[in-house]
Amino acid sequence: MVGHDSTESQECLQESLINGFVSGLKASVCTGGLYYLAWNYSPLFRYNFPAQARTALAVMPVFYTAWLNVEHSMHDCMARHAPEFVLKTDD
Secondary structure, eight states, X not given: OOOTXXXXXXXXXXXXXXXXHHHHXXXXXXXXXXXXXXXXXXXXXXXXXXXXXXXXXXXHHHHHHHHHHHHHHHHHHHHHTSOXXXXXXXX
């Protein structure tokens, strides 16, 4: 069984954090490119959106992409290390 201090759980944690960091970097490149295009080519985005909205549109996709990837990777890794239960039918 995978406990909170087992090597499997440490490997799962490390793997999921690395996956989340990489997906966050990828999302930041995509979001940064879209932000750059919107800033340079959309007067509506530049002048009508408040700074808080522009910041949220840039930061939130990166944060949620990374967080959801960490959660998904952790779930998959822990499922791979889950013990298998065998039904005994020798009654």
